[in-house]
Amino acid sequence: MLELTDTNNTAYLFLSAANPSIGSSLYGLPSSGGLVGLGLTYALTVTNYLNWVVRNLADLEVQMAAVKKVNSFLGTESENYEGSIDTSQVPENWPLNGEIKIQDLCVRYDPMLKPVLKHVNAFIQPGQKVGICGRTGSGKSSLSLAFFNMVDIFEGKIVIDGIDICKLPLHTLRSRLSIILQDPVLFSGSIRFNLDPEKSCTDDRLWEALEIAQLKNMVKALPGGLDAVVTEGGENFSVGQRQLFCLARAFVRKSSILIMDEATASIDMATENILQKVVMTAFADRTVVIIAHRVSSILDAEQVLVFSSGILVESDSAPNLLAQEDSLFSVLVRTHK
Known part of the structure; x- marks a missing residue:
């Protein structure tokens, strides 16, 4: 399921990058083949960066749970270890x-x-x-x-x-x-x-x-x-x-x-x-x-x-x-x- 989702995301990004060049050709606007190729190349690599961002955000969330636990311990009242009898x-x-x-x-x-x-x-x-x-x-x-x-x-x-x-x-x-x-x-x-x-x-x-x-x-x-x-x-x-x-x-x-x-x-x-x-x-x-x-x-x-x-x-x-x-x-x- 994850691989299928990644493939769909890549296809959407690739299509988004290719649409401007296709539109410029249809309407007779000047376009550079080199810039189009550069845009498509970056579109293929941006999904890797997005996966890295999601993975690090998930890791951050897990680590912040530990911080929350420590913070709750700091707010917990300490037991009376001494007692009233020596x-x-x-x-x-x-x-x-x-x-x-x-x-x-x-x-x-x-x-x-x-x-x-x-x-x-x-x-x-x-x-x-x-x-x-x-x-x-x-x-x-x-x-x-x-x-x-x-x-x-x-x-x-x-x-x-x-x-x-x-x-x-x-x-x-x-x-x-x-x-x-x-x-x-x-x-x-x-x-x-x-x-x-x-x-x-x-x-x-x-x-x-x-x-x-x-x-x-x-x-x-x-x-x-x-x-x-x-x-x-x-x-x-x-x-x-x-x-x-x-x-x-x-x-x-x-x-x-x-x-x-x-x-x-x-x-x-x-x-x-x-x-x-x-x-x-x-x-x-x-x-x-x-x-x-x-x-x-x-x-x-x-x-x-x-x-x-x-x-x-x-x-x-x-x-x-x-x-x-x-x-x-x-x-x-x-x-x-």
Whole structure:
């Protein structure tokens, strides 16, 4: 289609250049054959210049989109990284137990927008396995962002082991919790760097984490072992393997709280079973908050929180909620079978 258009444009330009000479011959006006030939030659070459102009204008438009994005970042209000509590006031082993109290929590993404979580109250005991479910847009992922203070908590609070997270410096808060996202994140470098970016663990600890995630044999077979290369975004590994690497990284960090935000959404059922088995064994003494993509993945949870339109509508163990046929959790289980 593009070649056909270019041919038509050339024909139109050539005709436009030839028309004056044809008209001058018809009306008996003097004309120079050399000037006519020169005009036709330039008419043939001007289309190349037009293509160059269009191509550069398109390239300019793409580059200006990047400038617009940077300009929007410059106008974005900066997060309060300092907090109101000094780092020295936070114990080095915080959070030690993993107790979570959610008190009258209200969350929004912007002061001009409506709240996405409304007056949520919940208590998660240390070492408890908690499942969070609800329909799309119910506020599940917003709660996971609230744990890392990445959204506007304008009312209420989240208290972890006796400390209000909104008062903590962001670096302290986010470095003490572990999360596994729906889209696994690996960095360019080595497997060792991805498991232990701060270089604080021994090789035995890293191999133990890989064995727990059932990746030890695969990594041993790679050239360099722990020093094997990880390409940009971890593209040289499958999605399931990347998710298991993220699980091993969470185990290495020794955080007492692990948040799984729809971590099984992009992996097959076999890898999901491995992930669930590892969570229930290797993280048996840690608090695990599972935001469910498949409701079946939280049927064994000790507590289930069911959200609807940003409101916590049900909170109980899975068997108790399933015993109530009219409960929203029962409806979700039936519709997802």
